[in-house]
Amino acid sequence: xxxxxxxxxxxxxxxxxxxxxxxxxxxxxxxxxxxxxxxxxxxxxxxxxxxxxxxxxxxxxxxxxxxxxxxxxxxxxxxxxxxxxxxxxxxxxxxxxxxxxxxxxxxxxxxxxxxxxxxxxxxxxxxxxxxxxxxxxxxxxxxxxxxxxxxxxxxxxxxxxxxxxxxxxxxxxxxxxxxxxxxxxxxxxxxxxxxxxxxxxxxxxxxxxxxxxxxxxxxxxxxxxxxxxxxxxxxxxxxxxxxxxxxxxxxxxxxxxxxxxxxxxxxxxxxxxxxxxxxxxxxxxxxxxxxxxxxxxxxxxxxxxxxxxxxxxxxxxxxxxxxxxxxxxxxxxxxxxxxxxxxxxxxxxxxxxxxxxxxxxxxxxxxxxxxxxxxxxxxxxxxxxxxxxxxxxxxxxxxxxxxxxxxxxxxxxxxxxxxxxxxxxxxxxxxxxxxxxxxxxxxxxxxxxxxxxx
Amino acid sequence: xxxxxxxxxxxxxxxxxxxxxxxxxxxxxxxxxxxxxxxxxxxxxxxxxxxxxxxxxxxxxxxxxxxxxxxxxxxxxxxxxxxxxxxxxxxxxxxxxxxxxxxxxxxxxxxxxxxxxxxxxxxxxxxxxxxxxxxxxxxxxxxxxxxxxxxxxxxxxxxxxxxxxxxxxxxxxxxxxxxxxxxxxxxxxxxxxxxxxxxxxxx
Numbered sequence: 001x002x003x004x005x006x007x008x009x010x011x012x013x014x015x016x017x018x019x020x021x022x023x024x025x026x027x028x029x030x031x032x033x034x035x036x037x038x039x040x041x042x043x044x045x046x047x048x049x050x051x052x053x054x055x056x057x058x059x060x061x062x063x064x065x066x067x068x069x070x071x072x073x074x075x076x077x078x079x080x081x082x083x084x085x086x087x088x089x090x091x092x093x094x095x096x097x098x099x100x101x102x103x104x105x106x107x108x109x110x111x112x113x114x115x116x117x118x119x120x121x122x123x124x125x126x127x128x129x130x131x132x133x134x135x136x137x138x139x140x141x142x143x144x145x146x147x148x149x150x151x152x153x154x155x156x157x158x159x160x161x162x163x164x165x166x167x168x169x170x171x172x173x174x175x176x177x178x179x180x181x182x183x184x185x186x187x188x189x190x191x192x193x194x195x196x197x198x199x200x201x202x203x204x205x206x207x208x209x210x211x212x213x214x215x216x217x218x219x220x221x222x223x224x225x226x227x228x229x230x231x232x233x234x235x236x237x238x239x240x241x242x243x244x245x246x247x248x249x250x251x252x253x254x255x256x257x258x259x260x261x262x263x264x265x266x267x268x269x270x271x272x273x274x275x276x277x278x279x280x281x282x283x284x285x286x287x288x289x290x291x292x293x294x295x296x297x298x299x300x301x302x303x304x305x306x307x308x309x310x311x312x313x314x315x316x317x318x319x320x321x322x323x324x325x326x327x328x329x330x331x332x333x334x335x336x337x338x339x340x341x342x343x344x345x346x347x348x349x350x351x352x353x354x355x356x357x358x359x360x361x362x363x364x365x366x367x368x369x370x371x372x373x374x375x376x377x378x379x380x381x382x383x384x385x386x387x388x389x390x391x392x393x394x395x396x397x398x399x400x401x402x403x404x405x406x407x408x409x410x411x412x413x414x415x416x417x418x419x420x421x422x423x424x425x426x427x428x429x430x431x432x433x434x435x436x437x438x439x440x441x442x443x444x445x446x447x448x449x450x451x452x453x454x
Numbered sequence: 455x456x457x458x459x460x461x462x463x464x465x466x467x468x469x470x471x472x473x474x475x476x477x478x479x480x481x482x483x484x485x486x487x488x489x490x491x492x493x494x495x496x497x498x499x500x501x502x503x504x505x506x507x508x509x510x511x512x513x514x515x516x517x518x519x520x521x522x523x524x525x526x527x528x529x530x531x532x533x534x535x536x537x538x539x540x541x542x543x544x545x546x547x548x549x550x551x552x553x554x555x556x557x558x559x560x561x562x563x564x565x566x567x568x569x570x571x572x573x574x575x576x577x578x579x580x581x582x583x584x585x586x587x588x589x590x591x592x593x594x595x596x597x598x599x600x601x602x603x604x605x606x607x608x609x610x611x612x613x614x615x616x617x618x619x620x621x622x623x624x625x626x627x628x629x630x631x632x633x634x635x636x637x638x639x640x641x642x643x644x645x646x647x648x649x650x651x652x653x654x655x656x657x
Contacts, residue, residue: 019565019566020563020565020566020628022563045622045626045629045631045632046561046631047561063561065561065562065563066563067563067628101625109627109628111563111564111626111627111628111629112563112626112629113561113562113563113629113630113631115561131622132619132622132631132632132635133631149615150615150619150635151635167615168615168635168638168639185611186608186611186612186615186642203607203608204608204611221604222604222608239600239604240601240604257600258600258601330459348458348459348460348484349460366458366459367460389458
């Protein structure tokens with residue numbers, strides 16, 4: 001629909017034949033603005049375009065276009081628009097003053113558009129505020145506050161601490177040497193190549209941040225967040241949006257609700273939380289912690305420990321250098337190639353652990369347990385597996401002796417490896433040694449078989 | 455078959471397994487709850503399906519808008535028509551496809567004819583949204599979910615922004631930028647209501 005209206009707008013603007021009368025007026029003024037003083041701009045219903053130069057002066061150019069049923073009304077309308085410029089010890093204050101309501105009596109259908117083009121010293125601080133118009137600032141090497149609504153903000157090639165505020169308009173900041181704060185509402189935010197820290201607050205808009213030199217803090221809601229190539233820590237909160245973090249050089253913390261979380265290529269630790277949506281991670285340098293609710297969790301390649309907790313979704317974690325603690329409710333757990341100790345717990349789901357480097361502990365309910373050893377480990381690897389209502393199948397490292405204690409209530413116990421039995425032998429319990437013994441193998445079940453395999 | 459909770463999802467896709475699922479659910483509270491929720495969703499989902507006027511309204515508006523330039527064509531010479539078409543195409547490209555690092559133009563003023571058409575389109579748009587809101591509104595207002603709360607918040611913000619923009623546009627009615635922004639907000643509100651309807655059906 002917007003396209004339809006845009007077609008109408010543009011076609012109408014292009015049409016030569018019109019009953020309306022249109023006049024234009026230009027305003028030009030140059031003032032000195034010495035070092036240390038700032039420029040303040042207040043505008044409405046039109047764009048502000050700000051460029052910079054090395055001179056210690058401000059060049060102001062206002063372009064006004066007015067239309068009315070009669071040419072004299074249009075001309076008076078343009079004359080009624082005031083471009084007020086005040087100089088003070090703090091700097092230059094520029095503001096557009098629109099006609100008050102009395103002005104419209106007898107001048108039917110008066111309309112106007114005013115654009116401001118400003119060249120200012122590149123080292124002067126700036127405060128630019130507008131309503132219903134866009135603001136563009138290029139190559140400003142000083143702090144700025146830029147605020148508008150129902151208009152776009154472009155801030156490019158800046159230097160210093162910048163603050164951008166907008167609502168119902170997109171914000172784009174590119175190449176700023178310094179910290180940036182962006183507060184937007186109902187608008188897309190795009191920030192790239194910021195050498196300092198970046199803080200973004202936005203609701204109902206998509207956020208894209210890339211090439212951030214220091215810390216990235218994002219407080220979002222109802223919009224997707226994409227963060228790429230961040231040198232500092234990353235902290236993101238969101239809801240009902242997808243959060244993606246790629247190539248982060250420090251720690252990452254994501255708190256989401258009802259939205260997917262993905263983290264890839266994190267040099268530090270990753271703390272990832274969400275609900276009712278999956279969590280995916282890959283190449284986490286130091287360690288990962290995941291808290292999900294009704295979330296599937298899939299991840300691989302972690303340089304430290306992995307702690308994953310979820311419910312009503314499966315866990316599949318591969319390639320963890322440190323310990324793996326994988327706990328679930330009502331979902332399967334799979335852990336593969338875990339270098340340290342592995343602990344798994346679930347209910348109403350199966351547990352599969354493969355190629356674990358150290359102690360293995362599984363505490364399951366209403367699900368099967370499968371533990372496979374790679375056979376490469378020749379050291380003692382204590383194993384304790386417990387479940388009910390599901391089979392237990394375990395293969396142990398070759399050449400390692402185990403003290404076996406196995407017990408089940410309704411099921412059978414078998415072993416493909418020779419077991420030297422101690423005490424009583426029964427189909428539902430077994431106590432003995434594999435090899436010379438020495439390492440713990442404790443298997444507890446009820447309503448399920450126990451199989452010790454090669 | 456010894457039915458377990460893990461078989462429930464498969465049973466929901468396989469009618470042959472449903473008798474076993476129901477028998478299991480009589481003993482299992484968790485599965486009984488799941489089955490009840492699925493049954494409720496199946497019951498309620500068809501009722502959520504609504505056809506409203508906008509499905510046919512927009513094609514009608516588009517058709518009428520397409521018809522307008524045809525009527526006007528006879529008033530211009532072929533050369534002027536070509537010139538206008540070229541100008542409109544270029545300007546349209548500028549408005550709709552303006553590249554990165556540029557701003558939308560804000561110095562255009564509408565003609566009488568254009569304003570009239572835009573106001574008609576806006577009125578139709580507003581009417582369509584009102585119809586949509588009438589369908590979605592009651593459910594949205596009473597829904598306790600966090601997602602519904604977010605939608606309500608967004609719609610409140612949009613209504614506030616639309617009201618402010620309408621006030622401003624009333625004082626400056628021929629300003630094309632303001633009209634364009636108003637159209638954008640109407641579009642956003644329509645999309646928001648449609649998204650909520652979709653989410654409500656899905657959940």
